[in-house]
Amino acid sequence: MKVVAFNGSPRKDGNTLILINGVFNELEKEGIGTELVQLSEKEIRGCIACYKCIENKDQRCAVKNDAANEYIEKMLGAEGIILGSPVYFNDVTPEMKALIDRTGYVSRANGRMFKNKVGAAVAAVRRSGAVHTIDSMNHFFLSGEMILVGRAMGMGRERGEVEKDEEGMRLVKTLGQRMAWLLKKIHG
Numbered sequence: 001m002k003v004v005a006f007n008g009s010p011r012k013d014g015n016t017l018i019l020i021n022g023v024f025n026e027l028e029k030e031g032i033g034t035e036l037v038q039l040s041e042k043e044i045r046g047c048i049a050c051y052k053c054i055e056n057k058d059q060r061c062a063v064k065n066d067a068a069n070e071y072i073e074k075m076l077g078a079e080g081i082i083l084g085s086p087v088y089f090n091d092v093t094p095e096m097k098a099l100i101d102r103t104g105y106v107s108r109a110n111g112r113m114f115k116n117k118v119g120a121a122v123a124a125v126r127r128s129g130a131v132h133t134i135d136s137m138n139h140f141f142l143s144g145e146m147i148l149v150g151r152a153m154g155m156g157r158e159r160g161e162v163e164k165d166e167e168g169m170r171l172v173k174t175l176g177q178r179m180a181w182l183l184k185k186i187h188g
């Protein structure tokens with residue numbers, strides 16, 4: 001059993017990663033495999049609305065010159081998906097939005113191919129916009145007919161500051177425990 005997490009922060013080792021790792025720790029305690037994808041490492045652009053995925057129905061994006069298809073592959077190979085983003089102007093980062101649009105549309109074009117995977121969203125926030133940011137990521141899970149297990153947000157601005165947010169760190173721990181519990185219920 002495996003969970004793949006996508007970190008939408010351009011700051012690879014920042015607060016969003018700390019939150020993702022908080023979820024991963026609990027999953028790993030339960031013997032569930034984890035894989036981290038840093039969206040900042042490879043290019044992924046927005047959807048160009050060619051609608052070729054609807055014609056082709058081959059579980060792939062027709063634009064093949066960036067990382068979208070690699071990420072689709074990773075999602076298909078996992079039982080659980082975590083989306084993590086810092087809050088940028090009260091919403092997800094452009095990298096996370098590109099991931100959602102590109103993979104989400106291919107999923108729709110192929111009968112919602114991530115259906116029944118377990119999803120969770122985490123957001124790192126300095127002060128405002130965490131709920132809206134989490135909602136943006138939840139649309140990916142809900143419109144894809146995935147199973148939403150929960151969400152968590154942690155507060156901080158500087159790299160690592162989120163660790164001082166005790167409640168935020170507690171939320172990611174609980175989220176990891178619940179995700180492990182649900183995955184085990186579904187997949188034994």
Ligand SMILES: Cc1cc2nc3c(=O)[nH]c(=O)nc-3n(C[C@H](O)[C@H](O)[C@H](O)COP(=O)(O)O)c2cc1C
Nearest residue numbers: 009011014015016086087088089090126127128157
């Ligand atoms: C371009 C930009 C926009 C931001 N917008 C917001 C915002 O709207 N609300 C907020 O509370 N924090 C905002 N922040 C702060 C980040 O969400 C915060 O520093 C977060 O912890 C960064 O996570 P990271 O270390 O994973 O990149 C913004 C930061 C940047 C660089």
